[in-house]
Amino acid sequence: MSLLRYESQVRPALVEGDKDYHQVTEDICRPVEARPSKLWWIGFIISVLFLAFGILSVTVEVIYGTGQWNLNKTIGWGWDITNFVWWVGIGHAGTLISAILLLFRQGWRTGVNRAAEAMTIFAVMCAGQFPIWHMGRVWNAFFVLPYPNTRGPLWVNFNSPLLWDVFAISTYFTVSLLFWYSGLLPDLATLRDRAKKKWRKAFYGVAAFGWTGSTKHWQRHEALSLVLAGLSTPLVLSVHTIVSFDFATSVVPGWHTTIFPPYFVAGAIFSGFAMVQTLLVVTRKVLGLEEYITIEHINVMNKVIVLTGSIVGIAYLTELFMAWYSAVDYENFAFFENRLNLNSPYGWSYWIMMGCNVLSPQIFWFKKMRTNLVVTFFMSILVNIGMWFERFVIIVTSVYRDYLPSAWSTYYTPTIWEVGFYMGTFGLFFTCYFLFSKFFPVIAIAEIKHILKRSGDNYKEKMDVVEKEDTIVFAEKQAHDH
């Protein structure tokens, strides 16, 4: 049977080392079942401290109002919405890896999809904080939902991109969560059946929903995964498209462009893959999973980074061209004076964006760079800095000089509570990620086993014999076997 799932020798093995099914279970469950290392505790405590500072910052903002932030007359959206778009964008890589690559039958996704999906969920949780707390009177946040109220009922404005965002982000979060958890069920059952301690039996017993691994259940599970992937694929594209509509449907020079939806989606995948790299380069080392998250995985993801980075670069140039070609004074001013001109107040941010997003990823044209872990880690941080500045550039440089030059003198810098809020979402994100990596298998165990006989190292070696065999003889032998 294994011969039928034959894969060319040209492709490098996705699972390295001589593994059988049991070894896979052992390797991936080991970090979950072992006591957390000192490194884990240090990272976890730092994350919790960040989270605590974030909670303090938000508390101050809720008590004293959004005046605690340095938003001013022309800059109604500053760090908060920048951070919102940044986190949502990061979330997109998880869905791309788990859904789009599933539809494209990319076997390499199995090594990284579980961690990437978890990252999506945590990133969307972080993103959601910003518009919610930006509301100021957060106790009225439920006003964004269309519920029968005593004010008429007065319905929400279904024609508004900001409301589309509410639906897009909440749907995205829900669907990602369902996709992630339904995929986790078999692996939680594996942990449950291995558990020796009482609390583990109880915890994974509840979490695994009574999964048994029956063939009928697997059949339904496969169908469910495929349809959820099919739904998530347009969903992930729609989410960042809708986020870009928040800007593109306005008439503010710098925002009012039709290129935004594809440009935002490419940027989202770009920054998301960078965040996946940041996490996985560390995770594979700390949890000893180098044989599952291989250099080949890192290599492939770096290829995606150079591709999407270049798409983003073309989008930047297209924007400049369109501003010039439109011959509208305001458009020209927004792009060539407020952004491109290094001597303008925020010119520096545009050039940080250009350097980090467009120029630096070009080193990934070289395989030596793509397979170098230090370079990859450094670049993944750089890309995320660049992508943060992209959103900052789009938001702040478009609004800090409006049509009334007397309002121009105000230079926007964030207060400690704005920075603290951002730091707090890092705390939230990493606290969740640390807990996830401790209590859940960071690699999809069942999916790795599924590709093991096709793409595993030891099985590939056995295939060497078949590789040299005559095709006709091989086919006849297969026909006789069945």
Place this chain on the structure above:
Amino acid sequence: MAVQKFITGNFYDEAVLFPAVKKVRRGGYKIHEVFTPFPIHGLDKAMGLRDTSLHTAGFIYAITGTATAVGFITWALTVDWQINFGGKPFFALPAWIPITFELTVLFAAVGMVLTFCYLCQLAPFVRKDHFNLRSTDDTFVLVLECTDKTNDAEAMSFLQSIGGQDVQVQYKETGWWLGRYDKDTKRFERKAEAAH
């Protein structure tokens, strides 16, 4: 649901499992279930299971979502409370596409997952009997159903002859129960029968 008698055999290679499943069916035995640690493509066909209709259910949920979104927004903005946004038509269908799409996806995803959980009888705190704890690790467990007419010894040696290892008779609960694994308080267990 009750405790029943089964004969189980372990397999460690798909190449042995597939012919075994076919031989069991040809031999006239009834397969209760095959438990595997990961999805094996084609095993459902080999066992003679029909395709799942979960996709169809998903489609129905999806169009329910579409209809809900279009219907509700149309009613709210054209009938219940008309608001003039810059002279645009009340029935502004293009502007509703994003929310319509999101609700379509949301209904389909949530509906399908709930249906999946219902069909497979999965929920938090639900417990089911396992024939072999290694079946979520590296073992494929083929389970034969025993009736009054089954000759146990014959069935066991048959299962052995087609490659089954550690063949044994097991009495197991076929339904689910709530509780804990370490405290075996099965809901449907009939003590007398289980004591066999």
